[in-house]
Amino acid sequence: MTTTNPLRLAYGTNGLTDLRLTDVLALLSDLGYDGVALTLDHMHLDPLAPDLASRTAQLARCLDALALSVAVETGARYVLDPRRKHHPTLLDPDPDARAARTALLRTAVRVAADLGATAVHCFSGPRPAGTPEPVAWQRLADALTPVLDTAATARIPLAVEPEPGHLLSDLAAFHHLRATLGAPPADVLGLTLDIGHCQCLEPAPPAACVRAAAPWLRHVQIEDMRRGVHEHLPFGAGEIDFPPVLAALRDTGYQGLVSVELPRHSHAGPDLARTSLSFLRAAEAAHTDTDTDTGPPSPARTPGPGGATAPPRPSVPSAGGPRC
Template sequence: MLLGYNSNGLAHHRLDEAIEILAEAGFQVLALTPDICHLDPYRTGPEEWRGVRRLLDKHGMRCVIETGARFVLDPRAKHRPNLLEEDEGGRGRRLDFLNRCLELGSVLGAQVLSLWAGTLPPGVAPQEGLRRLGQGLEQLLEAAEPRGIRLALEPEPGMLIQTVAQAQDLLRGMGNPSGMGLCVDIGHLFITGEASPEAGTLEKVLKKAAPQLLQVHLEDIRGREHLHLPPGEGDIDFDRVWQALRSLPYHGPVCFELSRSSHEAPRQIQRIRSLFPRVFPGS
């Protein structure tokens, strides 16, 4: 596996300084969330992007693109508009953002871009939402393929696609396109109940997802509350998580997503290093 960290957990750091901190700690992957604080695709361009690419290359780091910025499209509505909107213009705005992220990713050398379905707008039937989602994803696949980027659909609690099973059903309905797979957030598996403290449940869902796995997210979770916590502050048994991941034929990014811990990012990064020394390269 390639250990990474999401830039949304470093929101109070300049991106070049965030990369330096992660590289010094031994992280191999920058999971970049383009946002108002880091390479906003509406306010930055290829010249600045190439500078970040040079810095990543200097440290031998890879990059994956995450598209979960909260208010980048609407300062008053979190994660809106999305691909399920009643308004075609709203769906178009989300597609435009995702296409800009693909363009950014191609400059940074990213091979994976993760995205979620979005919440179902009021009055939109689930089947219609799935139709719109599939239509949007087909358009993105056409844009991603020539850039050498694969799309990773992330099941997200509370959204139209919440579980790995639902995501796999959607991919199957699209003909399992080679340019698309899964981003699995370990914490989300426990929130939705796909995994539980019961032995074997986590391992079973990861084994089922493995052939399509392109990206993994990590954080701690307490109970079934959707609140990303630093490791050790929730209920997840990380020894079990590492063992389950090592059992898979998967060698891609495994990225901590601590979006609520930016105020103490340096401490949390060093704490991860102290808690899990064996998962870092050279250990």
């Protein structure tokens, strides 16, 4: 029977905002996660805090003690503007506003380097009303150039995420950005692929998107979703068939974190962290059993709430690891 290394699963801190960061990390370690997707925000690691360096050093020690890998995410809703969600963006008409976002991303790269992170995630933002598309693309390229310089120096890939409703909304748009920037190497400009977004709007199925994106893939976000509806859902509440997606990640040799992305579910975060890990490990095992066992395959999907389907959910024992 062929054996393969399991995928490295993580959970996003933007889905655990009601917990202190030390409690988040202890929870994920106890459940058996391999890492954490850390959104830089005021409640966990504030990128604008005057003592950011010392907090980052303390966090690095904690991650090391718990043997957790980390990816750095920059999608905090109000970290730069307390009144406008995700503003300013890299496409803002005001050059000073764009510079603020660029500065935040460069800070994120430096934090990621200090933490030994796998990647730094970012997105473009929507095209402002009245801005011609060619102007928007050039504006995005210009705003990202200093960030890519910092990423190259730090040897941390910047992983841009296609986001529904944004200028850079799909895989084709990612390649347009690469061409505009002169095709930087994937270890400088990589890709964050959100599996739910693939289900939402890509023409190909999510597993095919994974295979097409593999050469540039540096970070993965995962959740359930329905076609045409940009709503992050717990596993089993949407339409995605997960075993083929996880098999595609494994078969293409993806080495980064696969991070659960449920930013509107912090009220149930600890329970969803537990059930999400069980779901993903079972989905991964289901496809492996189908590929390699001589007996009947394990069920890949079983009835879930409201008629939704989901892999069976085995219990996950507590790791009982060290504390920060």
